[in-house]
Amino acid sequence: MKPRAIKLRQTQQGVAVIMALLLTTLALTIVASLFWQQQVQVRLIENQRLQLQKQWILRGALDWASLIVREDAKYSSIDSLDEPWATPLADTRLDQYVENGKVDSDIGDTKLAGQISDAQARFNLTNLCPNGQIDSAAVAQYARLLNLLNVDTQLAQKTAQAMTQAAQQNVVPFMPAANASPPKIMSEGIMQRTNSFSAIPPAVVTPPLSTSLSSAQTIGFSQVDDLLAIPGYSPALLAKLSPLVIFLPRSSAVNINTADALVIAALVNNLSLSEAQLLVGARKSASFNDLNAVTSGLAGKRFTANSFSVTSSYFLISGKVQMNRARLDMQALLERNGAVTKLLWIREF
Numbered sequence: 001m002k003p004r005a006i007k008l009r010q011t012q013q014g015v016a017v018i019m020a021l022l023l024t025t026l027a028l029t030i031v032a033s034l035f036w037q038q039q040v041q042v043r044l045i046e047n048q049r050l051q052l053q054k055q056w057i058l059r060g061a062l063d064w065a066s067l068i069v070r071e072d073a074k075y076s077s078i079d080s081l082d083e084p085w086a087t088p089l090a091d092t093r094l095d096q097y098v099e100n101g102k103v104d105s106d107i108g109d110t111k112l113a114g115q116i117s118d119a120q121a122r123f124n125l126t127n128l129c130p131n132g133q134i135d136s137a138a139v140a141q142y143a144r145l146l147n148l149l150n151v152d153t154q155l156a157q158k159t160a161q162a163m164t165q166a167a168q169q170n171v172v173p174f175m176p177a178a179n180a181s182p183p184k185i186m187s188e189g190i191m192q193r194t195n196s197f198s199a200i201p202p203a204v205v206t207p208p209l210s211t212s213l214s215s216a217q218t219i220g221f222s223q224v225d226d227l228l229a230i231p232g233y234s235p236a237l238l239a240k241l242s243p244l245v246i247f248l249p250r251s252s253a254v255n256i257n258t259a260d261a262l263v264i265a266a267l268v269n270n271l272s273l274s275e276a277q278l279l280v281g282a283r284k285s286a287s288f289n290d291l292n293a294v295t296s297g298l299a300g301k302r303f304t305a306n307s308f309s310v311t312s313s314y315f316l317i318s319g320k321v322q323m324n325r326a327r328l329d330m331q332a333l334l335e336r337n338g339a340v341t342k343l344l345w346i347r348e349f
Helices: 005-074 136-148 156-168 186-195 226-227 235-241 263-265 273-285
Strands: 088-093 111-119 314-323 326-337 341-349
Touching: 005 111, 005 136, 005 326, 005 341, 136 156, 136 263, 226 235, 235 273
Parallel strands: none
Antiparallel strands: 088 111, 111 314, 314 326, 326 341
């Protein structure tokens, strides 16, 4: 064989080897990609399963909290912090409630915690603008609360004006839910039993948040976070306000048996914070059965039925479930009317 033919044959063999290596690499890449996609799909299905399990656990916790609130109404005419509903549930392993030998691997690593708190222990911002009209007395109360927090009191009037503008434009507030949609798994059963859910369109913010209130601004208010749309509010300020204020569906009084001293001092003209703190201390030994018992020792201070009550109709349900590496937090607002409860909204974090 001629040297040139031999060289050509060697070259062809080298090309064949390279092609074989390339094909082998390509095949390995494809197989690795398939395995990777399979692992992604398995992890996705596993995460979805864990998500559904967490939602069902929190749904059961919400049902249980509703039962506690309903039972409380049967045996007590007042609501105070020494009642069973106010006792928080610390981190509890769910395998404690499963028969021995029947513990699922996921349940064995699942912890549940929760708490029921009185929503009427907070200042109801809906009072600023009932029926689309500014309530000057409520604005003054909110201004006193802001003053106690060392915040510009002009925000009270700005907030009332923003709420009035939203009411005049017939904006329906957005009721929060998991992933910006009604939580079918977590609350569908409860909503069907109470007929409390209806489709609610989201709020719309047309201009940038930095525009003035006099511009065309449309927003519905249902959460404290919505206040960020009003110039003057900031995340730092909301961190101060969140434990003290709330948006409820309608005007309501503050429960003096559960309210913070700051809220009590804001609602009563000429009531100092120290006097409000004395009231909070006094109720620890004996809850107030009526408003007449509150005024003893506080001459000239008016605790009116428009501002205060000793019972509550709205409760916040907070829950947390930890399952293996996954965690889900929930908050819901519950309305109690006698022995009937209704779920108003629910949020997942």
